[in-house]
Amino acid sequence: MSIITTATALLADIAVETDRTDAVQAFVKQETILVEINSTGGLRGTGYSYTIGTGGSSVLALLQGHLLPLLVGEDARNVEGLWQRLFASTRSTTTGAITSLALAAVDTALWDLRCKRAGEPLWRLAGGHRREVPVYDTEGGWLHLSPDDLVESALRAQQAGWAGVKIKLGKPRADEDAERMRAVREAVGPSLHIMTDANQSQTVSSALQLAAAIEPFGPYWLEEPMPADDIGGHAQLARATRIPIAVGESMYAITQFRNYLETRAASIVQVDAARIGGITPWLKVAHLAESHNVMVCPHFLMELHVSLVAAVPNGKFVEYIPQLRAVTRTEMTVRDGMAIAPDEPGIGIDWDWDALDNRRVS
Known part of the structure; x- marks a missing residue:
């Protein structure tokens, strides 16, 4: 016992x-x-x-x-x-x-x-699919940054072999967001994924306009365009655009993910282990997404999520936002564009x- x-x-x-x-x-x-x-x-x-x-x-x-x-x-x-x-x-x-x-x-x-x-380490005990997973950068894509800043960060991530970068959207006009996308796409070419995130700032009509404005620049996904409880609005948008719709960081129950998946209102799941209630329900959401042939790309908490993404077969990317370095003795290892799950017994965070x-x- x-x-x-x-x-x-x-x-x-x-x-x-x-x-x-x-x-x-x-x-x-x-x-x-x-x-x-x-x-x-x-x-x-x-x-x-x-x-x-x-x-x-x-x-x-x-x-x-x-x-x-x-x-x-x-x-x-x-x-x-x-x-x-x-x-x-x-x-x-x-x-x-x-x-x-x-x-x-x-x-x-x-x-x-x-x-x-x-x-055993978490990545193995929770499933053990693989130990290394691709990583993408969010730190260089915040909304206050200029197009030149975005380009500089994206080129740095590309040169390091990372899978992609995220650009925050939500400028006063859709053409401003499109210009930010255009600048980065022209700088990095077609090979680097560009994720986009509107942080629930849009209405259905403005989201439709925004998606149309950025679609020519090949966004990998459009994240949280509208409030998370607007499943119908997301379903309407998903039908109207070729951009995959991503949701999950603002959802707190497994049934919310089920409703999105069953109505095809999203095709990328970004379940957050803290906001869903822990590792136990996180894994249930991940397997639910797998049953719908949908990949999991969790929000934030890279130090924990690297192990969970590595555990499941539909884990796709880890989001790079370092936040625990001031209170831990070690940090997440990234090598050749891959985040490597800790191999020590436990969840893999060495607290200071x-x-x-x-x-x-x-």
Whole structure:
């Protein structure tokens, strides 16, 4: 048995490494919620989730006041059962971001324990499809950057052998977004993928105009053009454009992904392990997408997602946005355009606890 003896949580603020802007917001800091679970036999699992500036204290309160006390005395091996029990205890706040983020911090800690107990890395225990996955860059594509800045970053990624780059969309006019696309495409040629992201800033009509404006420059996908709950709008757009539609970072339940897939409203799934509630539901979404012949390209959290993308056969890309380097002793390895999943037992994140303590929110 592996009985949980203690379960604790903390909140730490991690500054962004560069200015990050999109069509609706700026990423001012990462509120990082960490959960530590200790079990009999001396094993410790650490999990985490995040917000990008607000709500971290609410996630922490839900964990400390309601969820973590339910874990003590339980068998840490029963990961699915514990996820379901904690989810059931929060019926009045599901489905929603706060609950999913809290569940994710617990679930990733339980998976860290599971992997350490088995002596296996996450990428293998979660599926073991392959260890290396292609990576694309988002850090060089933020909305405030000029076309010249975008071109410089894209050329740097191309020279490093990376699969692609992401350009943020949402300028006041569609032709401005198209000009940003044109500048990058002309600089890199046809071989580099250019992903685009409108961050839920569009209406159906403006999304149709935007898709038409950028389509000549061969975007690999158009991400979150409209609010995530507008499934009908995304379905209409998907029928009207040849650009693949990507969704997922703002969805918090498996059924939301099912509805998108069944209505053909999206053809790329970007499920975020923190926002879906952890590794346990992330894998369910990935396999659901596989049943629809749809690839998974998760949002953010590259340090965790590299292992999950490597685990499943329809895992396609890892998004490069480094955010944990200030609080970890190691960082994700990228070699010849491929992100390499950590091979140590656990989820593969080597936390620097002194650095975290220095950023702890009291």
